Amino acid sequence: MLDSVLAIETPEGVTLSLRLAGLIPRVAAYIIDQLIRFALLFACFMVLSSLREAGIGMALLIGFLLEWWYPVIFEVYGNGATPGKRVQGICVMQVDGLPVSFQSSLVRNLLRFADLLPIGHSLGILSMAKTRNYQRLGDMVAGTVVVWRETARLPTDILEAAAVEPPVKLTPDEQRTLITFVERLKKLNPERQIELSDLMQPLTHAIGAEGLHKLVGMANFLEGNR
Amino acid sequence: MTPQEFARRHEQEWQQFEALLNSKKKVANTDFPRLYRQVCAHLALARSRQYPVGLIDRLNEMALGGQQRLYQHQGGLWTACLLYISHGFPTLIRQHARLFWISTLLFYGPLLAIGIAVWREPTLIYSVMPADQVAKFHSMYESGHQHIGYAGEDGSRVMMFGFYVKNNTGIGFQTFAGGVFAGVGSLFYVVYNGISIGAVGGYLIRQGLAENFLSFVVTHSAFELTAIVISGMAGFMLGLALIAPGQRSRRDALVYRGQHAVKLVYGAAGMFFIAAAFEGFWSASTLIPTNAKFAVGGIMWMLVISYFLLAGRGSSREA
Numbered sequence: 001m002l003d004s005v006l007a008i009e010t011p012e013g014v015t016l017s018l019r020l021a022g023l024i025p026r027v028a029a030y031i032i033d034q035l036i037r038f039a040l041l042f043a044c045f046m047v048l049s050s051l052r053e054a055g056i057g058m059a060l061l062i063g064f065l066l067e068w069w070y071p072v073i074f075e076v077y078g079n080g081a082t083p084g085k086r087v088q089g090i091c092v093m094q095v096d097g098l099p100v101s102f103q104s105s106l107v108r109n110l111l112r113f114a115d116l117l118p119i120g121h122s123l124g125i126l127s128m129a130k131t132r133n134y135q136r137l138g139d140m141v142a143g144t145v146v147v148w149r150e151t152a153r154l155p156t157d158i159l160e161a162a163a164v165e166p167p168v169k170l171t172p173d174e175q176r177t178l179i180t181f182v183e184r185l186k187k188l189n190p191e192r193q194i195e196l197s198d199l200m201q202p203l204t205h206a207i208g209a210e211g212l213h214k215l216v217g218m219a220n221f222l223e224g225n226r
Numbered sequence: 227m228t229p230q231e232f233a234r235r236h237e238q239e240w241q242q243f244e245a246l247l248n249s250k251k252k253v254a255n256t257d258f259p260r261l262y263r264q265v266c267a268h269l270a271l272a273r274s275r276q277y278p279v280g281l282i283d284r285l286n287e288m289a290l291g292g293q294q295r296l297y298q299h300q301g302g303l304w305t306a307c308l309l310y311i312s313h314g315f316p317t318l319i320r321q322h323a324r325l326f327w328i329s330t331l332l333f334y335g336p337l338l339a340i341g342i343a344v345w346r347e348p349t350l351i352y353s354v355m356p357a358d359q360v361a362k363f364h365s366m367y368e369s370g371h372q373h374i375g376y377a378g379e380d381g382s383r384v385m386m387f388g389f390y391v392k393n394n395t396g397i398g399f400q401t402f403a404g405g406v407f408a409g410v411g412s413l414f415y416v417v418y419n420g421i422s423i424g425a426v427g428g429y430l431i432r433q434g435l436a437e438n439f440l441s442f443v444v445t446h447s448a449f450e451l452t453a454i455v456i457s458g459m460a461g462f463m464l465g466l467a468l469i470a471p472g473q474r475s476r477r478d479a480l481v482y483r484g485q486h487a488v489k490l491v492y493g494a495a496g497m498f499f500i501a502a503a504f505e506g507f508w509s510a511s512t513l514i515p516t517n518a519k520f521a522v523g524g525i526m527w528m529l530v531i532s533y534f535l536l537a538g539r540g541s542s543r544e545a
């Protein structure tokens with residue numbers, strides 16, 4: 001599959017897999033956070049401006065807290081997610097899969113300043129494109145990654161057919177590919193369906209409608225519909 | 227065993243585990259650790275037997291949740307904070323004394339050089355900053371205002387405090403972050419700050435405002451200037467990870483040094499905060515006699531120096 005997966009090995013000797021979050025959800029989360037921060041700051045200024053200069057001083061303090069500490073507090077005490085990340089369904093983790101530590105969260109958020117350069121987060125984006133785990137500079141120094149909170153959900157609403165056991169054992173990736181292909185059938189026209197399922201002849205030992213039918217059966221088998 | 231049989235046989239344990247995962251209660255004295263090891267074993271089995279991917283996904287999610295729950299960072303934030311202030315911070319500075327002195331040199335060197343140059347030849351200041359800014363500084367330190375060191379006529383102290391916290395701590399953080407570019411960013415900020423502070427100081431002293439200026443800065447500068455030096459030091463520490471990573475790969479060195487460097491940064495942030503409090507509520511006041519300011523300022527400088535020289539010695543406990 002084309003999913004970018006980070007595999008981590010635990011002390012229990014088992015490998016866990018995490019799905020890394022790419023650029024788009026992270027940018028969306030960032031924009032949401034910026035809007036929330038702006039709204040909070042604006043509200044503070046409106047309320048505190050009645051106190052004249054003392055109020056402005058307090059608003060400046062709040063601005064400072066929002067600028068530097070908002071992400072840290074949320075990431076450490078909010079299960080690795082700022083409100084924006086929560087909406088997007090992503091969160092920050094240590095690269096070993098543990099919850100993000102205070103220190104690491106502070107590092108990655110202080111270094112945002114370096115990621116911002118020279119304009120519009122370009123260094124951060126470049127760094128994400130060049131590293132295997134989509135880490136921006138701050139993530140690299142902090143040893144953190146941004147991942148999807150939920151592990152991949154398999155589609156459950158696939159075409160129904162009598163279960164057919166695959167002739168060979170399929171690896172999890174192959175299983176996933178097969179099931180998602182069958183789910184996608186709804187969006188393909190019949191000719192294209194046959195064209196694609198014919199590629200699977202080594203597995204189905206059949207072509208045309210019969211091969212396609214067998215593939216749907218196998219997907220049903222793998223989903224446990226039997 | 228078929229996957230269905232496998233799932234049926236362990237379903238009860240899994241549900242028990244998921245219930246514990248979702249509960250907010252502490253899991254220390256429950257079945258949790260045992261069940262977690264079970265789930266890990268089941269996941270490994272399901273993987274090696276190539277069970278349906280849906281089953282593997284479910285077990286993976288359970289194991290991941292369990293790992294995070296079991297290995298989460300323990301609290302004790304206040305103790306850690308106090309221990310860091312009493313031991314960790316000064317010890318860390320002494321551990322990396324060479325970096326500290328390099329940063330000190332890079333800051334105070336340009337500060338003194340430009341300060342003396344501007345003092346001898348005041349027009350030089352115009353090659354460092356624009357004329358209207360110079361005029362602003364000049365009026366800030368003139369006598370006859372309610373406050374000194376601040377441009378507004380009726381500036382409130384809280385406002386100045388807020389401004390100093392935001393502005394100065396922000397500069398400190400930027401100085402640190404610049405370190406990720408092999409230290410060049412930090413170098414720029416440290417030297418640049420040294421130059422501007424030196425130029426303003428030299429200029430104001432030449433203009434005969436020495437008493438106002440020096441009495442204003444003497445107290446909070448003990449914290450503020452030291453904090454700038456420490457921010458630079460933290461940035462250089464990061465930069466050094468790229469230039470001389472030692473036995474580690476550059477990426478590992480960055481992570482390793484970063485953990486130390488950020489400790490310096492929150493030490494520096496604390497000092498910026500103290501400095502802002504003094505700057506807003508003490509230094510700027512015209513009610514406090516100049517002599518008192520110099521006396522307190524001297525004490526603060528001695529306090530800061532002896533803190534970094536002495537605090538945390540004679541104890542092997544690490545913060």
